Amino acid sequence: MAFEGLAERLQGTIQKIKGKGKVSEQDVKEMMREVRRALIEADVNLKVVKEFVARVSERAVGSDVMKSLTPGQQVIKIVQEELQALMGGEQSPIKFNTKPPTVIMMVGLQGAGKTTTTGKLANVLRKKYNRKPLLVAADVYRPAAIQQLETIGKQLSLPVFSLGNEVSPVEIARQAIEHAKEEHLDVVIIDTAGRLHIDEELMQELKDIRGIKEPDEVFLVVDSMTGQDAVNVAQNFDEAVGITGVVLTKLDGDTRGGAALSIRAVTEKPIKFVGMGEKMDALEPFHPERMASRILGMGDVLSLIEKAQAEVDMDKAKELEEKFMTQTFTFDDFIEQLQAVKKMGPLDEILKMIPGASKIKGLDNAKVDEKQMAHIEAIIYSMTPAEKTNPEIINASRKKRIAKGSGTSIQEINRLLKQFDDMKKMMKQMTTMTQGKGKKKMKLPGLDSLFK
Amino acid sequence: MSFFKRLKAKLTGDAVEEKEVNDAPLQDAAQDDADDKDERIEQTVEEAAPTVVETEEVKKQDEVVVVEETALDIIEPQQDEEKEEKKPSAWSITQKFKAGLAKTRDSFTSKVNDLVARYRKVDEDFFEELEELLLQADVGIDTVDELMDKLRYEVKRKNIKDTNGIQAVIAEKLVEIYERGEDDLIELNLQPKGELTVILFVGVNGVGKTTTIGKLARRLQLEGRSVMLAAGDTFRAGAIDQLQVWGDRVGAEVIKQSEGSDPAAVMFDAIQAAKKRGVDVLICDTAGRLQNKVNLMNELEKVKRVISREIPDAPHEVLLALDATTGQNALMQAKIFKEVTDVSGIVLTKLDGTAKGGIVLAIRHQLSIPVKFVGLGEQMDDLQPFDAERYVYGLFAEGLEKELEEADEE
Numbered sequence: 001m002a003f004e005g006l007a008e009r010l011q012g013t014i015q016k017i018k019g020k021g022k023v024s025e026q027d028v029k030e031m032m033r034e035v036r037r038a039l040i041e042a043d044v045n046l047k048v049v050k051e052f053v054a055r056v057s058e059r060a061v062g063s064d065v066m067k068s069l070t071p072g073q074q075v076i077k078i079v080q081e082e083l084q085a086l087m088g089g090e091q092s093p094i095k096f097n098t099k100p101p102t103v104i105m106m107v108g109l110q111g112a113g114k115t116t117t118t119g120k121l122a123n124v125l126r127k128k129y130n131r132k133p134l135l136v137a138a139d140v141y142r143p144a145a146i147q148q149l150e151t152i153g154k155q156l157s158l159p160v161f162s163l164g165n166e167v168s169p170v171e172i173a174r175q176a177i178e179h180a181k182e183e184h185l186d187v188v189i190i191d192t193a194g195r196l197h198i199d200e201e202l203m204q205e206l207k208d209i210r211g212i213k214e215p216d217e218v219f220l221v222v223d224s225m226t227g228q229d230a231v232n233v234a235q236n237f238d239e240a241v242g243i244t245g246v247v248l249t250k251l252d253g254d255t256r257g258g259a260a261l262s263i264r265a266v267t268e269k270p271i272k273f274v275g276m277g278e279k280m281d282a283l284e285p286f287h288p289e290r291m292a293s294r295i296l297g298m299g300d301v302l303s304l305i306e307k308a309q310a311e312v313d314m315d316k317a318k319e320l321e322e323k324f325m326t327q328t329f330t331f332d333d334f335i336e337q338l339q340a341v342k343k344m345g346p347l348d349e350i351l352k353m354i355p356g357a358s359k360i361k362g363l364d365n366a367k368v369d370e371k372q373m374a375h376i377e378a379i380i381y382s383m384t385p386a387e388k389t390n391p392e393i394i395n396a397s398r399k400k401r402i403a404k405g406s407g408t409s410i411q412e413i414n415r416l417l418k419q420f421d422d423m424k425k426m427m428k429q430m431t432t433m434t435q436g437k438g439k440k441k442m443k444l445p446g447l448d449s450l451f452k
Numbered sequence: 453m454s455f456f457k458r459l460k461a462k463l464t465g466d467a468v469e470e471k472e473v474n475d476a477p478l479q480d481a482a483q484d485d486a487d488d489k490d491e492r493i494e495q496t497v498e499e500a501a502p503t504v505v506e507t508e509e510v511k512k513q514d515e516v517v518v519v520e521e522t523a524l525d526i527i528e529p530q531q532d533e534e535k536e537e538k539k540p541s542a543w544s545i546t547q548k549f550k551a552g553l554a555k556t557r558d559s560f561t562s563k564v565n566d567l568v569a570r571y572r573k574v575d576e577d578f579f580e581e582l583e584e585l586l587l588q589a590d591v592g593i594d595t596v597d598e599l600m601d602k603l604r605y606e607v608k609r610k611n612i613k614d615t616n617g618i619q620a621v622i623a624e625k626l627v628e629i630y631e632r633g634e635d636d637l638i639e640l641n642l643q644p645k646g647e648l649t650v651i652l653f654v655g656v657n658g659v660g661k662t663t664t665i666g667k668l669a670r671r672l673q674l675e676g677r678s679v680m681l682a683a684g685d686t687f688r689a690g691a692i693d694q695l696q697v698w699g700d701r702v703g704a705e706v707i708k709q710s711e712g713s714d715p716a717a718v719m720f721d722a723i724q725a726a727k728k729r730g731v732d733v734l735i736c737d738t739a740g741r742l743q744n745k746v747n748l749m750n751e752l753e754k755v756k757r758v759i760s761r762e763i764p765d766a767p768h769e770v771l772l773a774l775d776a777t778t779g780q781n782a783l784m785q786a787k788i789f790k791e792v793t794d795v796s797g798i799v800l801t802k803l804d805g806t807a808k809g810g811i812v813l814a815i816r817h818q819l820s821i822p823v824k825f826v827g828l829g830e831q832m833d834d835l836q837p838f839d840a841e842r843y844v845y846g847l848f849a850e851g852l853e854k855e856l857e858e859a860d861e862e
Contacts, residue, residue: 040587040593040780041592041593041780043590043779043780043781045588109805110658110660111657111658111659111660111802112658113658116688143693143694143698144690144691144693144694144696144697145690146690147689147690147693147694148688148689148693148694149690150690151689151690151711152689155689196804196805197806198805198806223658223777223778225656225775225778225779225781225782226777226778226779227590227777227779227780227782227811228587228588228589228590228779228807229590229777229806229807229808230777230779232806233805233806250656250657250658250742252742252744253742253744253781254742254743254744254781254784255780255784256780256781258779259779278687
């Protein structure tokens with residue numbers, strides 16, 4: 001089935017090689033076939049794939065790979081490095097005009113998400129860069145596009161400039177820039193109508209808007225689910241209006257987003273932002289290395305670590321470790337943990353970031369129920385302090401009370417108590433192992449495959 | 453008759469009986485249908501041959517031939533007699549497909565032509581390049597693999613050595629993979645007149661659900677059905693207004709609530725209103741949602757449940773709008789939306805760009821969901837029933853015509 005990660009796909013080929021003392025060119029070729037398939041499944045443009053595979057092959061046949069003990073891992077590493085390089089090493093910031101207003105034009109196909117992104121971008125500019133943006137409704141063609149931008153402006157309390165849909169977009173843009181100067185708004189974001197890249201008339205219109213005042217940034221908004229055609233779209237837009245950067249939208253879906261790679265490789269324009277959700281603050285800076293992992297289906301450990309670091313208090317973590325060791329871990333600590341995890345975002349998204357998590361049985365299509373977590377919280381909150389520190393004292397009548405208090409059933413309480421007990425047992429095992437016979441034996445069944 | 457001749461004959465409307473098959477989906481409402489045809493002809497003529505203006509009385513056969521000559525530019529002498537009987541409808545739709553797919557064809561077909569020209573012999577290198585062409589059309593690697601196996605077998609079986617005629621075989625196999633021996637894939641499950649038909653639209657964000665609903669409403673009206681629209685996208689800013697504009701354009705009533713209200717409640721209201729007013733078809737819009745958002749998919753399930761509770765067989769059609777530029781993720785979209793709402797058909801939108809929408813082959817192949825309509829432009833009547841043969845013909849048109857000419861010369 002589609003969308004197996006590259007790492008999993010390569011496992012098969014690696015298994016074959018494992019027994020051999022040497023990796024032949026034939027083996028590398030076979031691996032490259034898998035790499036090629038994985039990239040095509042991720043919607044990377046075929047031409048880009050071909051060049052890419054050629055380059056990786058060259059490196060992979062090199063001696064250091066062959067001699068290494070884990071040629072498969074080496075190949076994956078090379079692939080990832082090359083992908084990253086291809087996507088542009090550094091993150092690219094927005095270019096502001098020294099003489100305000102800065103003009104940003106949003107262009108793209110219909111339905112790519114220009115209007116929504118316009119709103120999100122304005123929000124980011126205000127929050128992170130302390131700018132005063134003006135939204136310009138220049139999409140006079142799609143029904144209700146102007147209302148959409150006006151509603152967004154209202155939501156964000158940002159000014160929206162519109163002249164209805166009877167005035168030409170060029171005129172709207174011209175007046176908007178004047179308006180921004182008068183009102184001392186320092187960024188003008190022009191939301192243009194979606195158009196096909198082969199529609200010459202409408203492309204001319206973009207050129208005309210461009211002609212009023214050279215925009216500081218022209219962002220091509222691209223749906224991250226776009227297939228092989230992404231390259232044509234990007235190329236045509238670039239040739240016609242000269243884009244300065246790309247915003248990739250709808251990346252919170254389950255697409256691999258190979259289009260990102262193709263566009264970057266062909267136009268050599270940086271990807272500046274990615275849209276990660278429907279809310280108005282869901283626009284994030286683009287990180288090439290994370291995208292590389294995603295395209296390969298390898299999980300996104302970096303984002304996970306970053307999220308954890310942002311949310312978890314180091315001192316608290318130390319304290320917790322102590323508690324693990326001395327086995328004084330209580331329900332109070334448990335709920336604290338639960339909340340820390342929750343702060344990191346939806347659980348299923350966190351799970352997806354763990355490499356190999358998809359391989360664990362049952363977890364691959366686990367739909368983590370956020371409600372379940374609320375139930376657990378309710379149960380714990382219904383316990384007395386004594387019960388929380390000392391769950392052993394919870395007898396049948398206490399259970400009945402807790403069930404009533406939390407609006408759950410006794411079965412659910414039993415389940416939670418059992419889980420908590422198991423967790424404690426596991427910790428006990430872990431601590432005795434680390435303290436006892438050295439780290440070598442610290443092995444939990446299943447844990448090794450989790451981080452492979 | 454070879455496959456491509458048969459195909460061309462059918463698609464350009466040569467054979468009368470073929471034409472009837474074509475028109476079957478359009479069903480009754482003969483009067484409207486005729487008007488419809490006239491319009492289409494007019495349009496096609498404008499696109500194809502600006503010199504021919506006098507098209508008011510298109511039904512006169514000889515004039516049709518004039519149109520034919522200027523536009524198609526290829527007339528096979530021995531087919532002239534048959535052409536006399538040509539009905540405009542089938543031909544003009546094919547022309548529309550051709551025009552809509554023009555860009556697609558330019559790149560894809562010229563590449564296939566180029567390929568055939570470069571390789572005189574059918575060998576492994578040829579297959580490899582063909583494979584790449586199909587991959588570039590987003591057909592998807594698993595489906596391409598199967599197609600290539602079939603082609604290799606066919607080439608061996610028929611002992612095809614040179615690339616002459618290979619295009620027809622490719623087209624044939626593509627259609628075969630798509631249709632899998634089933635007919636009537638594109639017909640909408642419409643209830644007999646007087647009973648309410650409910651059509652639910654689903655899909656990810658920005659694929660063109662609302663626009664397609666406007667076009668479909670127009671289409672159904674032309675077939676003589678009364679249409680009502682339900683503004684179920686209560687989430688996206690401006691979505692309700694957008695549907696209202698379409699409603700005004702085509703003259704259909706739009707049932708709506710305020711932004712942010714429960715879409716299931718909107719559906720409930722809409723069904724009650726539709727029953728009361730006795731409309732034939734209720735088309736329900738929903739908010740775009742990415743298929744991996746569990747909560748939003750649950751919401752969609754609820755919307756469907758509410759509809760089914762009010763009318764047991766409804767929704768009679770669940771149409772998944774799919775952007776033709778979408779790559780392999782479309783497969784996941786189709787799979788998950790099917791699981792949740794039991795999708796009965798696909799509307800492939802934005803096929804007038806350079807995207808080929810090859811993923812529909814994979815979707816049909818792996819999930820058995822047929823494409824029912826394609827969006828070929830931005831005009832109100834740019835929604836056409838999907839015809840796999842026409843689609844493939846659109847991709848291969850030039851190549852096929854060339855082969856046909858060569859065959860005739862011999």
